[in-house]
Amino acid sequence: xxxxxxxxxxxxxxxxxxxxxxxxxxxxxxxxxxxxxxxxxxxxxxxxxxxxxxxxxxxxxxxxxxxxxxxxxxxxxxxxxxxxxxxxxxxxxxxxxxxxxxxxxxxxxxxxxxxxxxxxxxxxxxxxxxxxxxxxxxxxxxxxxxxxxxxxxxxxxxxxxxxxxxxxxxxxxxxxxxxxxxxxxxxxxxxxxxxxxxxxxxxxxxxxxxxxxxxxxxxxxxxxxxxxxxxxxxxxxxxxxxxxxxxxxxxxxxxxxxxxxxxxxxxxxxxxxxxxxxxxxxxxxxxxxxxxxxxxxxxxxxxxxxxxxxxxxxxxxxxxxxxxxxxxxxxxxxxxxxxxxxxxxxxxxxxxxxxxxxxxxxxxxxxxxxxxxxxxxxxxxxxxxxxxxxxxxxxxxxxxxxxxxxxxxxxxxxxxxxxxxxxxxxxxxxxxxxxxxx
Amino acid sequence: xxxxxxxxxxxxxxxxxxxxxxxxxxxxxxxxxxxxxxxxxxxxxxxxxxxxxxxxxxxxxxxxxxxxxxxxxxxxxxxxxxxxxxxxxxxxxxxxxxxxxxxxxxxxxxxxxxxxxxxxxxxxxxxxxxxxxxxxxxxxxxxxxxxxxxxxxxxxxxxxxxxxxxxxxxxxxxxxxxxxxxxxxxxxxxxxxxxxxxxxxxxxxxxxxxxxxxxxxxxxxxxxxxxxxxxxxxxxxxxxxxxxxxxxxxxxxxxxxxxxxxxxxxxxxxxxxxxxxxx
Amino acid sequence: xxxxxxxxxxxxxxxxxxxxxxxxxxxxxxxxxxxxxxxxxxxxxxxxxxxxxxxxxxxxxxxxxxxxxxxxxxxxxxxxxxxxxxxxxxxxxxxxxxxxxxxxxxxxxxxxxxxxxxxxxxxxxxxxxxxxxxxxxxxxxxxxxxxxxxxxxxxxxxxxxxxxxxxxxxxxxxxxxxxxxxxxxxxxxxxxxxxxxxxxxxxxxxxxxxxxxxxxxxxxxxxxxxxxxxxxxxxxxxxxxxxxxxxxxxxxxxxxxxxxxxxxxxxxxxxxxxxx
Numbered sequence: 001x002x003x004x005x006x007x008x009x010x011x012x013x014x015x016x017x018x019x020x021x022x023x024x025x026x027x028x029x030x031x032x033x034x035x036x037x038x039x040x041x042x043x044x045x046x047x048x049x050x051x052x053x054x055x056x057x058x059x060x061x062x063x064x065x066x067x068x069x070x071x072x073x074x075x076x077x078x079x080x081x082x083x084x085x086x087x088x089x090x091x092x093x094x095x096x097x098x099x100x101x102x103x104x105x106x107x108x109x110x111x112x113x114x115x116x117x118x119x120x121x122x123x124x125x126x127x128x129x130x131x132x133x134x135x136x137x138x139x140x141x142x143x144x145x146x147x148x149x150x151x152x153x154x155x156x157x158x159x160x161x162x163x164x165x166x167x168x169x170x171x172x173x174x175x176x177x178x179x180x181x182x183x184x185x186x187x188x189x190x191x192x193x194x195x196x197x198x199x200x201x202x203x204x205x206x207x208x209x210x211x212x213x214x215x216x217x218x219x220x221x222x223x224x225x226x227x228x229x230x231x232x233x234x235x236x237x238x239x240x241x242x243x244x245x246x247x248x249x250x251x252x253x254x255x256x257x258x259x260x261x262x263x264x265x266x267x268x269x270x271x272x273x274x275x276x277x278x279x280x281x282x283x284x285x286x287x288x289x290x291x292x293x294x295x296x297x298x299x300x301x302x303x304x305x306x307x308x309x310x311x312x313x314x315x316x317x318x319x320x321x322x323x324x325x326x327x328x329x330x331x332x333x334x335x336x337x338x339x340x341x342x343x344x345x346x347x348x349x350x351x352x353x354x355x356x357x358x359x360x361x362x363x364x365x366x367x368x369x370x371x372x373x374x375x376x377x378x379x380x381x382x383x384x385x386x387x388x389x390x391x392x393x394x395x396x397x398x399x400x401x402x403x404x405x406x407x408x409x410x411x412x413x414x415x416x417x418x419x420x421x422x423x424x425x426x427x428x429x430x431x432x433x434x435x436x437x438x
Numbered sequence: 439x440x441x442x443x444x445x446x447x448x449x450x451x452x453x454x455x456x457x458x459x460x461x462x463x464x465x466x467x468x469x470x471x472x473x474x475x476x477x478x479x480x481x482x483x484x485x486x487x488x489x490x491x492x493x494x495x496x497x498x499x500x501x502x503x504x505x506x507x508x509x510x511x512x513x514x515x516x517x518x519x520x521x522x523x524x525x526x527x528x529x530x531x532x533x534x535x536x537x538x539x540x541x542x543x544x545x546x547x548x549x550x551x552x553x554x555x556x557x558x559x560x561x562x563x564x565x566x567x568x569x570x571x572x573x574x575x576x577x578x579x580x581x582x583x584x585x586x587x588x589x590x591x592x593x594x595x596x597x598x599x600x601x602x603x604x605x606x607x608x609x610x611x612x613x614x615x616x617x618x619x620x621x622x623x624x625x626x627x628x629x630x631x632x633x634x635x636x637x638x639x640x641x642x643x644x645x646x647x648x649x650x651x652x653x654x655x656x657x658x659x660x661x662x663x664x665x666x667x668x669x670x671x672x673x674x675x676x677x678x679x680x681x682x683x684x685x686x687x688x689x690x691x692x693x694x695x696x697x698x699x700x701x702x703x704x705x706x707x708x709x710x711x712x713x714x715x716x717x
Numbered sequence: 718x719x720x721x722x723x724x725x726x727x728x729x730x731x732x733x734x735x736x737x738x739x740x741x742x743x744x745x746x747x748x749x750x751x752x753x754x755x756x757x758x759x760x761x762x763x764x765x766x767x768x769x770x771x772x773x774x775x776x777x778x779x780x781x782x783x784x785x786x787x788x789x790x791x792x793x794x795x796x797x798x799x800x801x802x803x804x805x806x807x808x809x810x811x812x813x814x815x816x817x818x819x820x821x822x823x824x825x826x827x828x829x830x831x832x833x834x835x836x837x838x839x840x841x842x843x844x845x846x847x848x849x850x851x852x853x854x855x856x857x858x859x860x861x862x863x864x865x866x867x868x869x870x871x872x873x874x875x876x877x878x879x880x881x882x883x884x885x886x887x888x889x890x891x892x893x894x895x896x897x898x899x900x901x902x903x904x905x906x907x908x909x910x911x912x913x914x915x916x917x918x919x920x921x922x923x924x925x926x927x928x929x930x931x932x933x934x935x936x937x938x939x940x941x942x943x944x945x946x947x948x949x950x951x952x953x954x955x956x957x958x959x960x961x962x963x964x965x966x967x968x969x970x971x972x973x974x975x976x977x978x979x980x981x982x983x984x985x986x987x988x989x990x991x992x993x
Contacts, residue, residue: 031938036953041782059938062783062949066661067933070678074934077468077681078842080849082937095469189663241556241574244660248952253557255956256760268954277756277955394469398680402490405663412577412664426489431680434484435467442806444825450866451832454840461842468842516737523723524730531984532977533738536745539973541927543944544965547951548748551958558760558958560747567763593741598984644871647833654929658951674838683842690839697834701827 027055028317033072034087035065035304038271039137039344042334043325049333050324056317065192076101076309083309084318088133089192090124090303090375091390091397097132103308103315105131105322112323116348120370121303133305134326137267138346140369141200141299143287144254144272145261146280149173149180153260159365160288163204163229163298166261170237173260182237184259185230188246189408191400196300196389197264198407199400202226204291204298208379209391209428214437216428218403218421227410227417234411243411255279263289265302266369269362270341286365288372294380300389301373303347346370399431455694462687469681481688490672495696498668501585502649502700506642508589513596513641514634518626520597521604531601538594546658549587550576554659580664587655592648596641603637604630643704650697669693745969752776752962759958775963779950785967788946793971794857795932795942796925799864800918803872806865808914811876812902816888826877829870837867837930848935855937863935864925871924872917879913880906915982919975926972943968 034040040062047058061083063071072086076096088096096102108114114122114131121135143166145157153172158165170182186197199209207222217223234242237260239253247264251271254262255278262268275281289299306325308318324330331351334343340356345366351357352367378388385391390400403424410420432438462481465474485491520531537545553559554575562572575583607630615625651670660666662675673693677686739746751759753771761769779785814822844863845854853859883906891905907914929944936945950957950964976983 033937036949036951038954041953044782060783061937061941061945063945064948064951064953066657067948071934073468073678073681074841074845075937077472078846078849080845080854082855099469099471189661239557240572241577243574243577243664244556246952248954248957249555251954252760252956258557271955394467394681398675398682401662401675401679405661405667408577408663409665412574412580414578414580414664423489430484430488434682434685435470442810444810444829446806446866447829447832447869450869451835454835454843457843458839519730519734519737522730522734523727524734525727526731526735530734530738532980533742535976535980536742536973539923539927539976540745540969541929541944541947543929543947543951544748544969545744547947547961548744548965551961552747552751553744558762560764563762563764590741590744602984643830647830650834651836653838670836670838673836677838677841687839690836693836693839694834697836698831701831701834 027057028314029057029059030084030314030317030321031059031061031082032085032087032306032321033061033063033068033083035068036062037065037304039267040087040304042338042342043136043330043344046330046333046337050321053324054317054320056320058321066190069192079309079311081309081311084312084314085306085308085321087136087304088307089305090301091387091392093125093133093305093307094127094386094392095394096307097127097130101310102132103310103312103318105134105308105319108134108319108323112327116328116350118347118349118370120301120373120375121305121347124301124375125303125305133303133307134322135303135305135347136326137344138301138303138370139265139267140301140346140366140373141197141264141289142266142269142365142369143261143263143289144269145169145285145287146173146257146259146283147285148283149260150285157285157287160297161290163290163292166263166290167229167233167237170233170261174237179258180260181239181253181258182260183233184239184245184250184253184262185234185242186246186250186264187234187238187243187408187411188249189401189405190246191390191397191404193246193404194243194408194411195400195404196302198226198230198404200289200300200389201230201298203296203379203388204289204294205229206292206294206296206380208381208383210384210432212382212384214384214432216425216432218425218428223421224417227407227421231411231417243408263298266362266366267345269366270345270360273341273361284361286362288365288369296378296380297372299369299373301370301375302389395431395435395437399428402427402431458687458690458694460687461683462691464684466683466687467681468683477684481684482691485676485685485688485692490667491692493665494667494669494672497581497666498650498670498696500581501588501652501668502646504585505588505592505649506645508585509592509596509645510638510641512589512593513600514631514638516593516597517600517604518630520601534597535594537590538592538598540591542591542652542654543658545587545591546655549583549590550659554583576660577664580660580666584655584659584666587659588649588652591655592645595645599637599641600634603634607633639707643707646700646704650700669696745973748962749966750962751959752966754959754962756956756959759962760956775959776967778960779963779967783946783949785946788941788943789967789971791857791936791940792926792942795860795864795940796922798857798861799868799925800921802861803865803869803921804876804914804918807869807872807876807917808902808907811873811880812906814873814877815880815883816885826874829873833867833870841934844931845935854935855939857940859935860932860940860942863931864928867928867931868921868924872921875917875920876910876913879910879917882913883909912982912985915979916985919979919983923972923976 044060051057075082117135121138122131125131125133125135150157155169155172174182186194188194202223205222205226207226208217211217250262250264251268253259254272257280272278272284273281289297291297306322308315312318328350331343341360352363357363373388375387390396406420406423409415410417463476465477553561556562556572556574565572573579612629615629653670656662656666656671662671673686673689676682676689752775754769755772758765758769848854848859891901932942932944933948947964947968950961
């Protein structure tokens with residue numbers, strides 16, 4: 001009996017020593033969940049540089065955006081610990097940070113230079129002044145248009161167009177016989193897809209999701225104006241089946257030369273001007289997202305950021321990774337490998353002061369779009385929420401997915417706009433009541 | 439001897455069922471701090487009064503019903519055809535059963551992107567070839583598209599079972615019937631179809647079990663929009679997108695009730711069928 | 718005369734059957750063809766069937782980005798493991814149901830089947846938390862057990878229907894010879910039920926291979942199966958039809974080939990007791 005005890009304690013001691021040595025040896029393997037966007041796939045390809053510098057290995061879990069969201073949310077709410085670093089967005093970060101689920105990034109090294117992060121990005125990824133996720137890339141939205149088609153239509157795109165101009169240009173550029181649609185926009189259901197677009201658009205029409213008492217506002221004229229304007233323009237000048245088009249579908253259409261204009265994420269600029277993928281690379285112009293003269297433009301603000309779940313055993317290594325992936329030297333690494341046009345944009349001020357980056361055609365408009373987006377004052381009338389294309393409350397994702405499904409059904413002609421708005425109003429108020437807001 | 443399997447299944451069914459019941463009476467919001475106390479039947483009332491509930495039940499039943507009808511009817515026809523003498527029978531059979539091996543996610547993605555895409559999809563090219571306006575499959579014919587995709591996946595299964603059943607048919611009986619001057623229709627109606635009835639019941643039972651919970655095909659194609667939100671999908675949205683475990687669990691209980699209503703109905707038929715065999 | 722009519726009939730049958738067969742197979746064929754095109758050719762208008770520059774670049778890109786062998790091995794391990802475990806548990810249960818039936822046997826059997834209708838997402842959180850507590854998150858073992866439990870009702874039921882086809886006289890004869898229960902199962906029953914067991918295994922392998930809810934939601938870097946592999950190629954940015962096709966082909970090829978080679982066994986056993 002005693003001998004067994006002795007042996008078992010010896011084994012225990014041995015294994016303890018072993019694990020201490022292991023931790024001491026400093027090299028760990030990080031498990032990182034990320035979304036399958038082009039910039040992240042590029043980062044995956046450059047992992048060797050990180051391993052060479054730090055000795056840490058990285059195992060990637062690359063998933064499609066919707067799958068990633070459900071996967072990381074399940075893991076963080078249950079404190080599952082399946083990932084050491086998660087790729088999350090501007091919507092999740094403040095909510096998770098407030099719940100104490102993320103490791104605060106308040107002790108990053110001096111080399112990293114936190115002050116260089118664009119204030120809009122750092123602000124959106126913080127909760128009460130503490131940074132909880134580091135921006136890998138940031139984006140706003142803007143108009144991307146075909147300069148050749150615009151000329152052909154006899155129009156000239158101003159730097160800051162209005163919705164009326166966009167609609168006029170879209171109709172003028174449309175040439176159905178040659179498979180050219182004047183404008184391609186997101187209609188796909190999902191809060192991060194068509195939901196994000198229409199919400200940002202509605203801001204410029206003076207609409208808002210909630211009034212100050214958290215009452216849904218879909219019964220207002222502003223929302224009805226937004227949807228009617230959108231649907232009319234899209235049925236005259238949009239591609240067939242736009243109700244199922246999201247970012248990726250529109251990107252592909254634009255690259256094939258089938259869209260005159262496309263209003264979407266600023267990061268798309270580098271894809272549509274890349275001659276390897278895009279047939280229209282040399283004839284793309286950029287402009288700010290349109291407005292309606294009400295003081296608010298229809299551009300959003302978003303960042304894909306890296307965060308560390310609280311409770312991970314590998315906090316030190318995880319921070320090293322985040323510093324590597326969101327640093328200036330990573331940007332230079334990408335620039336050296338793939339050219340400046342392909343570096344992750346929208347995260348750091350210094351990038352836009354970099355002489356090498358100034359020549360990139362979309363750099364200026366991207367920065368201006370980001371700077372003109374204000375999550376704290378996103379609506380014409382005051383609103384109780386923070387966020388432009390979303391409201392940063394935990395209930396929003398669920399509600400907005402339901403609402404955007406109703407909108408998509410209206411885009412597809414399965415129900416009228418009034419029906420869709422009435423349902424959206426009921427869904428939202430019902431859910432807000434359940435959550436205890438009203 | 440039965441014990442291990444039965445105990446495991448009992449555990450499998452009871453443990454999750456109990457937790458589902460438990461959560462369904464709670465206000466449980468992971469993003470708002472988790473367990474916020476008991477709420478009685480609130481979740482049940484809220485789930486069933488939501489404007490999405492009845493449409494989702496209806497959608498579920500429509501999808502299950504149509505897929506069953508399509509796979510059984512075409513399954514019988516296909517099985518009859520494959521039973522005929524022909525050249526390359528083995529290869530044809532291989533071609534026909536292929537869809538059954540394709541993952542639901544893959545078949546959803548392939549159909550959505552490469553076939554039903556209104557601009558680059560094969561079907562759009564086909565329509566344009568005939569001078570027609572391409573269909574917007576997943577938005578305007580959303581239910582038809584989902585039913586088409588799911589039927590494509592399950593047709594091989596139905597065909598295989600029905601083919602096995604046909605092959606076990608007594609050839610002499612058929613030949614005798616032919617001698618007696620029974621035409622094809624009569625032979626089908628009086629000999630083949632009755633012989634197939636048990637196989638058809640089995641096909642319906644097994645497929646219903648799987649069809650009631652189809653998810654991946656909807657997730658990757660319409661994401662629940664355009665009236666394709668089934669009860670399973672609605673529960674998914676409540677649990678994972680709204681992060682409302684209590685509400686989702688109440689939905690889960692309704693789903694179990696629906697499944698059991700369908701099950702009792704089916705079990706009756708199959709039970710009879712099993713009895714019939716003993717006699 | 719009769720012969721030529723027969724041949725004519727055979728010809729007609731052949732044409733119809735091949736047409737339908739190719740039609741049903743076409744989506745799979747198209748996916749495979751697309752996987753050998755460049756992204757540009759994949760969306761060419763008009764679509765390109767056979768005359769394009771065949772390329773392997775998509776397979777190279779996919780392999781470079783994700784370690785196919787790891788996902789493949791996980792799929793094999795999990796599908797195979799859950800099937801084997803399921804068979805081990807199900808054979809005795811099905812045996813006793815078939816040969817020592819009680820009044821409630823049929824009820825238990827039908828009730829087992831009804832457990833398959835529980836919606837998986839409803840129990841995601843309890844099971845996820847359970848896996849965390851047991852340290853089984855992102856482990857192949859957890860998926861082996863869960864997929865086994867999910868498919869167990871089908872296995873038990875299929876085996877039950879096969880065992881019932883076995884004449885009781887044989888069993889009684891072996892019992893007379895003094896064979897123990899286990900010997901009876903191993904030496905008498907199992908050999909007779911081989912076709913049935915084989916097709917049960919095959920069907921279960923297919924179901925486990927294609928399961929996409931639990932394999933996605935309970936895994937991270939270690940235990941991800943081919944369904945997780947696919948999830949990293951669905952709807953990325955930019956053109957993706959060709960890469961998606963290559964990934965899809967890689968994900969379905971193993972099970973498709975297995976299915977084709979074993980289709981005779983599968984068909985022979987896939988009766989669910991429906992054949993007298």
